[in-house]
Amino acid sequence: MTGAFATAVAFAIVLQVSIAGEYRSTRPTLALAVAPGDAEARARLAATLARQTHAPEALEPAMALAHDALRRSPLIPAAVRALGLVYGADGSDEGQVSALTHMKLAERLSRRDQATQLWLAEHHLRRGNIPEVIRQFDIALRTSLRGQRDLFPLLAAAASDERIAEALVTRMRAKPHWAFPFARHLLRAPLPNELLVSLYQRTLDPKIPAEMELIQFLMQRFASAGEYRLVRQLHDDFDLGANSSREFVRNGSFEESTNIPPFGWDLAQEPELWAASERQPDGGKALGVFAAAGSAGEAARQLVELSPGSYSLSADFSSVPTASNQYVDLQVRCAEANGLKLVTLTPASGTDMRRVSDRFTVPQSCAFQWLVVNTVGPEAGATGSRYIDDVVIARE
Structure with missing residues (x-):
């Protein structure tokens, strides 16, 4: 084999692997067209097939692909997750137990498999185990680079459930790295204003400058929208200071260096x-x-x-x-x-x-x-x- 030919072959192999890696998560069929033996792509295609249908005859290819992927690489969480989806498709108690067993195994193999975390979150939600639901979201947000983009809208929508809101507040108070970005996301989420105020009041700290900026931004937004009672509620909840000794006007002498609008200048x-x-x-x-x-x-x-x-x-x-x-x-x-x-x-x-x-x-x-x-x-x-x-x- 000449040097030039060997280089071309090596480049083709690297390119094939790179393309397969790019598409195996979002377009596994394309990844398999490029690299038919890609175990990860076969596992994800199996999971896709298992998720799309509950017909027994249609689940057989999903199971075959999952087993084949595990033979090629026995530590692929997507393949184990696919088997869990297949076993749980019939809705029987035995099938649900088997599905949960496989999903927990997939989670042990890798906490970066976001789909597994979401399945487990849904499983615990159906059983009313809200702290465990938030734990699964927390794992997904801490281990996946795409977690914030994909999960923040789901978590914001779920916060309308009072039980989830309470568990979410408890977790956010511990200040995981995603708590502040999620607080910013809430400003864009279609939440009732009263719920947004409640979440902010229980999770943000005005002593932290970045969090104080969020509080001020929300107060100004409410003021611009004419929601003055909510402005007052935020102001009082965060104890942002009473009026100065000059009754009704804050800093009427302009001696104070700090103003917190809109109740300050x-x-x-x-x-x-x-x-x-x-x-x-x-x-x-x-x-x-x-x-x-x-x-x-x-x-x-x-x-x-x-x-x-x-x-x-x-x-x-x-x-x-x-x-x-x-x-x-x-x-x-x-x-x-x-x-x-x-x-x-x-x-x-x-x-x-x-x-x-x-x-x-x-x-x-x-x-x-x-x-x-x-x-x-x-x-x-x-x-x-x-x-x-x-x-x-x-x-x-």
């Missing part, structure tokens, strides 16, 4: 419109508000919860020089009730920080409110920021 951070807590000449801090010429919008907002009744809103505003003409106001409006405006404060002209206040009434239909800083950019060529400080809402 949510500050705009666009190049043309932004707000930030800035140090002042007296050593304290105030909210600096900037809008470029031609820009306008909300620079800052905070969700508040005022019960029906009479209140006052007050704040310190920096002066608004005539040459600048940058407009800033502080407004309270209903988060619901079509955004009904309750009060608007605007700064007076002058050269110093001046306090402005006004009274307002919260109606019965207004359970939550937005406290908003609005701004409109100055005339072309003018620069500078406006400042707001010491924002207070008090009951009258």
Whole structure:
């Protein structure tokens, strides 16, 4: 055999094995067409045939393929799984016992056989053994690279069952490596909001930055959707902090460095419109508000919860020089009730920080409110920021 011919033969063998390996799991018939003696492909074809039909005559080829695969390679879990499917196809008690025996053997041979884990999970689910169901999912998620993609949707759907949700929470609290990716997946799953809140509340830790980001994301999503009571529930469940000493407004003095929207200040951070807590000449801090010429919008907002009744809103505003003409106001409006405006404060002209206040009434239909800083950019060529400080809402 010449060197070139030997190289060509070796390459053909490697290519044949590679193609068979690529297709044996998803397209075993194609793998067998390329490599008829591939034991793994024969085992998976046997499992496919056994899963597709319960007719005894149709199960015979599946059994023959499985036995042949085991003769070629006696440690193939897919072949043992195929035999389990064949024996359990008649539905008899004896057949089910034999099926379970083979599936447990397949699991002992390899915990990376995802189909075996799913069969065992279904078996335990039918018998009400929920902790064992979650254990099988846990094994599959820890041992299969495809586990998250394939199993997360199944696990999310199963979480609607209260028993499974409880067992799932118990496992996620142990922080397996898949727990956080699964928590992220839940944001895309079609779950009732109340169930999502319950799962998050019992499994996430706000002291872990990545998990806190998920909590904040969900709170903001609920706020955008008008689900303010769920925002409040998350805020309270995770003990994210009460209002500051300034009643009803959190961080109204802008001295705190941490804000947790929406019950803390949510500050705009666009190049043309932004707000930030800035140090002042007296050593304290105030909210600096900037809008470029031609820009306008909300620079800052905070969700508040005022019960029906009479209140006052007050704040310190920096002066608004005539040459600048940058407009800033502080407004309270209903988060619901079509955004009904309750009060608007605007700064007076002058050269110093001046306090402005006004009274307002919260109606019965207004359970939550937005406290908003609005701004409109100055005339072309003018620069500078406006400042707001010491924002207070008090009951009258």
